[in-house]
Amino acid sequence: MFEAVAFYLFAALTIGMFTITVMTSQALYAITAMAAGMIFISAFFFILGADFLGAIQIIVYTGAVMALYAFGMMFFDTTRNVVEKRTNPQIVFVLGVLAAVMVVAIFVAPIVSNNIEALYPINPTVGNSQAVGMVLFTKYLVPFEVAAVMLLVAMIGGIVLAGKKMDKSLTLMDEEEIAMMQRIHNRHQEKGEH
Amino acid sequence: MEITLTHYLVLSSVLFAIGLIGVMRRKNLLMLFFATEILLNATNIAFAAISHYIGDLSGQMFAFFIIAIAASEVAIGLGLLIVWYKRTGKIDLDQMNSMRG
Numbered sequence: 001m002f003e004a005v006a007f008y009l010f011a012a013l014t015i016g017m018f019t020i021t022v023m024t025s026q027a028l029y030a031i032t033a034m035a036a037g038m039i040f041i042s043a044f045f046f047i048l049g050a051d052f053l054g055a056i057q058i059i060v061y062t063g064a065v066m067a068l069y070a071f072g073m074m075f076f077d078t079t080r081n082v083v084e085k086r087t088n089p090q091i092v093f094v095l096g097v098l099a100a101v102m103v104v105a106i107f108v109a110p111i112v113s114n115n116i117e118a119l120y121p122i123n124p125t126v127g128n129s130q131a132v133g134m135v136l137f138t139k140y141l142v143p144f145e146v147a148a149v150m151l152l153v154a155m156i157g158g159i160v161l162a163g164k165k166m167d168k169s170l171t172l173m174d175e176e177e178i179a180m181m182q183r184i185h186n187r188h189q190e191k192g193e194h
Numbered sequence: 195m196e197i198t199l200t201h202y203l204v205l206s207s208v209l210f211a212i213g214l215i216g217v218m219r220r221k222n223l224l225m226l227f228f229a230t231e232i233l234l235n236a237t238n239i240a241f242a243a244i245s246h247y248i249g250d251l252s253g254q255m256f257a258f259f260i261i262a263i264a265a266s267e268v269a270i271g272l273g274l275l276i277v278w279y280k281r282t283g284k285i286d287l288d289q290m291n292s293m294r295g
Contacts, residue, residue, distance in 0.1 A: 011205050018209060018232050022216035027224065034228050041235050044202070048246040050254050057238075060261050065231065065268050072224055072272045075286055092218060099214055103207045106240070107200070122249050135251045136258070143255075147262040154266030159223045161273025 006047055018107045027073055034065045051128040196278065202243030209236035223275055223285045233266045 017037035021030045038061040045054035113159055123131050195294050213236060216229025238257045245253025 001195065003197050007197045007201065014205075015208060015212065018212045021200070021228055021232065022212055022219070025211055027222070030225060030228055034231065037232075038235065041239060044205075044239055045242050048202075048242050050242045050245065050257075053238075053242055053254050054258055056258065056261060059234075061231075064265060068268050068272055069224070072275065075276060076224060076279055095214065095218060095269075099211060106203055106207055119250060119252060122251055132253060132254060132258075136255060140255050143259060147259055151262060151266055154269040158269035158273040161270070162276045 003047060006043070010040050010043045010047075013037075014044075031066070031069055031073060034069075035062050038062050038066070049122075049128060052132045199243055199247040203240060204238045206240035206243070209239065211255070212236075221287050223287060227271055230267070231264060234260055
C-alpha cells in the first residue's frame, strides 16, 4: 500500500518536473526543475531496494552534474528567453514512429523473456551496498577500471577545453587577433622544443 | 494494488518520451543537454526496476556505468560548449552550420 502511494506520488512529481524542464522558456526554471526531478528519481531507487544507487544518484547528479550546469549557466548568457526550434515535420514523424516502436519493444521484452534467471542473485543476508561491492569488484572489475580511465580522460579534457585562456575573451577579438595569438603561441612552442 | 515491473516500465517510457520531446524542440544547446540527462535517467529507472524484479544485480551495475558516462559527457560537452561560446558568443544549434550540413 505504502509502496503504491509512494510510487504514484513520485511518478507524478518526476513527470511534472521533467515536463517543466523540457517546456519552460526560462533556463533557471529548467535547471531547478531538473535538480528536483533527479532527487525524486532517487526515491524510486530507494523504493526498489537499490540504496547505493539512490545515494549515488543524489551525490553525482544533484551534486556534481548540477553544479557543472550551474557553472555553465553562469558562463553563458541565459538571462534572455530560450527560443524554440521550428523542426521539420518529417523528422518529427520519423522520430515519433521510431520512439513508438521502441516503446512496444520495451513492453514486449519482459513478456517474451519470462524464463530469465538471475546470474548474480541478490544475497538477502547482506545489505545492498555490500552486495553491490561484491559484484562490482568481481564480475564488473574491468568495466569499473575502464570507467575510471574514462572519467580521468573526461576530467583532463574538461580542464584543457574550459581552462585554456580564461583571461582572454575570444568573442570580443576579431579573426586577425585570434590568428596572431595562434602564431605567437606556435612560435613559443617551437622555441620550447629547441 | 501492487506495483509491478510494468508500472516502472511505463513510467520509464513516459520520461523517455519527455526527454525525446525536449531533444526535438530545443535549440539552445544547454537545454539540449538537459533533455539528454532526462533520457539517461529514464533508462536508469528501467534498469533498477528490472534488477529488483528479476532479483539480479547486473541492472544496478549498468545504471552505475550510465551515471559515470553521463558525468563525463557533461564535463566534455560543457568544455566544448565554452570554447564554442568564446568563439561565437552564441550556443544555438542553428549557428553551427560551418560544415554546411
